Amino acid sequence: MLFPSTIFLLAFLPATILCYYTQRVLLGNRLRNTLLLLFSYMFYAYGADEFLLLLIASTAADYLLGRLIGRRRSANRLWVALSLVINLGLLGYFKYANFMLDQITPWLHILGFDPINDWSGMILPIGISFFTFQKISYIVDVYRGQTRAMANFVDFALYVAMFPQLVAGPIVRYKDIWDQINFRTESWHRFHMGALRFCWGLAKKVLIADACGQVADVVFGLDAAAVGTKAAWLGALTYTFQIYFDFSAYSDMAIGLARMFGFELRENFNRPYAAINITDFWRRWHISLSTWFRDYLYIPLGGNRKGAWRTGVHLMVVFGLCGLWHGASWTFIAWGFYHGVFLLAERILGLRSPSQKTLAPLRRAITFMIVLFGWVLFRSDTISEALLIFERMCLPVHVPLPYALADVLHARNLFFISVAVLATLGAAKLPTWEKIITTATPLRTAAVVATIALLLPYCTMMIMAGEINPFIYYKF
């Protein structure tokens, strides 16, 4: 089920809100977690009924393992290892089996073995990348003693499967949320902040991200001969905007939805296109993932404490795996290594943390371009396609813009792409949404009225008209 869909917006969400707050009034919140969990499972079943039992079973397995680890017995390492094997095994099987098979089949042939003919191809369970990492973080945190194991299965299951962040994050650390599971409070203020944040995210997704996405999809779908320099740059730029506004919109909606039920989730984005270097970029982009990799992979490998050479290796491993996490494709792996190389270069050249204000606009522009080229790699289906677009971007090739773009470069899309451009250019200077709606100014009033009276109805109309793309990160 997508957030920007009729069934979610006009049926599931109101039903969840009404049931939740009705039970609050009638039952004093005794069943609030159970209720949220049931709705979360229904949310998941809508899109992936065949994997619901998998989700429940793997949740149960980690719950039990967490309990065992929490008892602080000698076999804790074994339980952690078992949990990792189960979680990473499931992730690897569902997400990477097809890819691995595609890679080894030619080698089987070369080595004289028969190819595997009866492989029917795996379907990826929705959200597996996200809830797997959440469960791993829970197990490791319990093992490390940073948090206690959850005693109540329902509460733990809710942590894993809470619908706002179930299918596309942010990856929530158990230690950040454990107290909220039982001790959170709902209030008018929190609810309205959540509602506004949700509407803001919805508008970013439906209006801005999709406008950019329509253009990017056309460009990346063109034949090689039709891609000139203009089209290549147009596609790269619009995809750069699309992926940010799409993913940050989802995070906004997730944060907003969680707030409606009393949860406070951490921010997942912090103006990433205002970053002054790649290191800074990764402190601002998909924060929950980057910190997860930092805390559960980079630091356990040794981080930067084992010398420069090892640090470099750690960085490349972490970012290679980060790329692989996004999908089973060489382009994602290449994208990960691409960022790893720049991070390494910044370390070597000492560019990681000079004074923030030195040539900030220039550094932002350079960082933006590096990131933009990285997104081309990320978006392309193959490395050769990415290289073609790089070539077209760097070496002028005059090919008139294909007419297919005329259908998507209409006034509405151009307007919202312009909004994306202005927001990106002003990323460092413009106030954040949270700041706007928490500071009592006329701007806040205007923003609130516009959101509730204009954006929400217009986005609802767009959704009803069926003109919505799925979230990009939905497929991870």
Next chain:
Amino acid sequence: MSESDQMNPPIKRCKTPRTLHACLISVCFVLLLILPMALGLFGWGNAPQHAGSPSKAPELETKALLEAEYYRAWAAYINYRLLQIRPLTQAKRWMDYHFFSMSEAADVQVGRNGWLFKRRSTDARRRGACDQTRSLQRFLLELETISHLVEKSGRCFVFSIAPDKATVYSEYISGAFAVEGCGKTFYDLLIDEHALTPLKCFVRLDHHLMAAKASGHLLFNKTEAVWNDRGAAVVAPALIQAIFDNGQRWASDPDDLASVLMDGASSPQARPHQKEGYYLSAAIIYGGSAIHRLLPHLAGPFSRIDAIVTDTIPSPNHAEHLSAYDAMVIIVDESELPDMRFDFDRLCRMLDIEALAEAQDRVPLKTISAGSKLSLSLIDQGLAIKSLGAEAFFNLPALPGSDGKTLRILALDISAAHADQLSWVIAGNADPTGTKSMPSKRTQLFLPLPVQPSVRMRINPGKTTGLFHLNSIKVLEFAHGMPHRAMPPVAQTRTVAETNPQAQSARSRQAAPPKNPANEAEPAAITLNDFYDHQIFQRQGTSSDTIISGTYTGIPTGIEARVLQYDNGVPVTPWRMVDSAPANGVFMGILTEVPQGGWYRLLVRFADRHGTFAQGDARWGIGILVGCIGQSNMREWFYTGEALHPHSLLALHRQGHWSAMDNRGNGAIAFGNRLIGKLGIPVGLLDYAVNGSGLRKEADWGMGYWSDRSEDAIYRQFIRGVAGAGGRLEYVVWMQGEADAARATITKSQYRSALARFIEMQVRAEIENAARQPFLPFLIVGMPNRPVGKDVPHQAIRDAQVAVTHEVPETYIAAISQDLDNAGRQHLAPEAYTALGLRTAQTVLYLLDEASNYRGPSVVGGQRIAADTFDVYLAHRGGFDFTPQEAISGWRASANGKFLPISSARRYDARTIRITLSKPAANAVLLYYLYGAMPEAQQAIHDNSTMELPLEPAKLKIE
């Protein structure tokens, strides 16, 4: 504060400004989300519903919570109930159009100042049509030929093109994108060609429109695709002038008194009008939607004017005949021009061009020579052709082509045992190839000969192996020259084989043809043209004749064939001579009376050298073929459910190919297995249903409609499939109706007449009947319960289907499906398809006298017992009692148009149902059983026969 209060503090009241602000926003947000659903649930904006027919939500089922389809059923129900989707979607589109000058509609382009254009037109202008010059030349040649022939028949012929709005008002087309290609549309190219070599029949209209536009007239409305009345009025005189091209200006319309006044005519011209001695009293106009506004302006001179909107001339969907008309006018919409087709053969037959020809030269059949993979033999009535498929051809002798003085048309009188595609190649011609559809009967085909001194042509009679009979070939001459048109060169010379992609198909699995087939020095060898694996031939009675063919080297005295059981090699038929005079390396013959059964394999050998033989690998059989057509619930017979295992003798024919049935499709498997189990012979199911397809054109929601007989239509694909399977069926199963019931598009009488016409004029006219009944049995499976929908239109379709069974012979309601619950979904559950398959098989067995009944009990009468109690009487067929005993569902009662609640419906005795209303009803009461779109069928009535057949729907009035 207690711990519980700490965990669960009360929500603050909205008293402080901050909290009030938060309250307000929160409440507004929730209300906005709830509002559409609430309005929908409370019926705001709902159309008035039929008494007692609420729209039904999917049933609440715990186990269904694990099924994605259950949620989607709810989503569909919610979307249906939220009627505001339509006004809100329209509001959004209004905003897009007025604020952003854009539209998401695929067929509409928004230009400057809000001008709307057909996207097809703007795309055509942008892409150009220079890659279609060959098509244009072909089109013009055909057009000129037709023009000559029509005028030769004494009729007037006018061809024109209604210019697109984009042509006349191009300045309103927005977009900064350069035109691709040559920048010329198909119309531009035609105009250029007309300038070089004028088309006598062509009337150009665009400069009339441009002149009127320059004078300040608005000829197209901003938001319409075709010209307005003013535009039509501007072009009409030019067309009339062309039709009455007698050098005199046509006098004013006698009904237009103002023009009569201005012309000063003393008396209006009387109808009919004269043209060169002929009266033009009736005209037929073919064209696109532009002709609608033209008709009032053209009608004046004629006493009768018929207009057909079609892209194929003559129309395949109407029964017009040119003999009824004096003038034939074609006004094609510019955007539809590339899609225009002439059914040249039908036109020629209508015009009886043989009678019109100034001269006819019969081509001696003995001058025709065999090419590859084909043998010819002269017989009394013509030339017998044994063709081995797409690579086979025969050569005609050199024939004179058309020239500046004479139009020549080749007329072939040919018979084919099966429908196929005839194709030809003309040596040395810039447009060498062509194809024509050939029906499975004797027919005449006409090929205009190109403008060249000598025409050397080779013809492939059909893509599939078969016997053809060429009765005669003539060259018809008409004393009207054809201009030479320069055809763009082909990229490479193509052979007959190259024109037929299926030449490489599995159909011709034989080895390469012998280099010198009649060479005595070649070693003797024989190759069999094997059948398709799992191919089933329709039986005729209890056997069937099959065509055996192949190639050979050596000099056999004859070729013999026999049939073996596939599994154990036991002979099914003895050795029989199939071709006693093989020639040219090709043998072909008919193996008669192969008994029904399977799987078989073929064996062929030289009659004089038994050691030279070949064995087929394919398994095939003789059995029953059943065509399955309709919409999605028919298609789901083949896709829903994996619980059953298909019998090994069950095969599937889909998209022109045979295959073994896999374990998907409970309905098809249950149907086939039951028949095979009872009859012991193979059953082939032809799966040609199309999701969402309608019967009538009005019910075409984008997936096609079955009454459409045009070339690319879904019906034509079915017929091609049947032709590929041999052209004969024993039964046709039809499950359709939802598309026509949707939005109350089709009335009962419309559906009834359309279905009757479809059965009699289409299916039975084009498919050979292999059943023992006098007409091809047409088995209707009733529509199931719907998840949404209005009762009246759905009942209309059900009633129409029942009515057709009474009017059209050998038409049956083979199975009822309303008693099968679909849990609120579009399609039935897998078990329900199994039941349908079994019920339909029972009907087939009944028709074969293998079963004593196929229908369940029916209502035969009723009686009022008390003011609130009624007895309904049943007549049993297969069983003698029924279930359930209590809480029977599916009944409704009404009086004076109002729904009457039923408090109980129960079994009174084996033949009586007692229905008690909640309140007494003084007036006559109407009782319905399984009525409408979604009757309550949880506890429907079934008899106690082994089939547990349902009580048939009923409606009765009890006083």
